[in-house]
Amino acid sequence: MEIATIGFTKSSAESFFDRVAASGVKRLGDVRLNNTSQLASFAKKPDLVFFLSRLCGVEYLELPELAPEEDMLKAYRAGTLTWDAYAERYLQLLTDRNVAVALGREALEPGIILLCSEHEPERCHRRLAAEYLRDAWGDISIRHL
Numbered sequence: 001m002e003i004a005t006i007g008f009t010k011s012s013a014e015s016f017f018d019r020v021a022a023s024g025v026k027r028l029g030d031v032r033l034n035n036t037s038q039l040a041s042f043a044k045k046p047d048l049v050f051f052l053s054r055l056c057g058v059e060y061l062e063l064p065e066l067a068p069e070e071d072m073l074k075a076y077r078a079g080t081l082t083w084d085a086y087a088e089r090y091l092q093l094l095t096d097r098n099v100a101v102a103l104g105r106e107a108l109e110p111g112i113i114l115l116c117s118e119h120e121p122e123r124c125h126r127r128l129a130a131e132y133l134r135d136a137w138g139d140i141s142i143r144h145l
Contacts (some may be wrong), residue, residue: 003130006145008075009099010119013042013051017066019145020113021056028058031066031126032144033073043115044091061107066114066129083123091126091132099129108133114145 004023008016020028028048035045042051045062051056072089075081081089094100118124121144134140 001105001106001109001131001139002141002143004111004113004143005116005121005124005126005130005144006113007116007120007124007126008041008043008119009117016042017051017055020052020058022072023113023143023145024115025111026058028052028115029061029066029108029112030115031063031129032116033067033070035062044121050117058113061112062105063114065103066094066125068125069093074117077097083102087128088109090128094132095131100133103133105137 002025003137004025006016006019006028030048035043035048038045040076045060049060052060068090072081072086072093076086077085096110114126114130116124118126118128121127126143127142130142134142
């Protein structure tokens with residue numbers, strides 16, 4: 001199974017939806033804490049559901065189990081929590097939530113794109129989530145779009 005990841009910041013709608021359509025994946029899992037923000041532009045949940053279906057033939061799936069907690073996200077964005085500390089807390093949160101069991105591999109089969117806002121995956125929890133699931137389930141490939 002493949003887990004792809006994508007961010008929408010610094011991307012035009014055209015580029016974003018072209019990448020999703022070209023991925024071949026039929027589901028997009030939203031792992032954002034705040035998916036209805038006005039700052040999300042074309043990626044606000046109601047619009048995203050419509051565009052994914054209409055433009056890409058992709059199903060939208062909300063995955064709050066993979067979203068960070070508000071306090072940790074605020075602290076990281078404010079600079080009072082380092083990336084390394086944030087990553088450690090986030091991975092512990094996934095473990096505490098028992099996400100690999102609670103979510104179930106079949107929910108993401110045959111493959112999925114995990115969506116968050118960050119442009120690059122290096123410092124984004126969507127990458128950490130994908131790696132956590134790969135480590136828990138095995139035989140998962142990860143591709144960053």
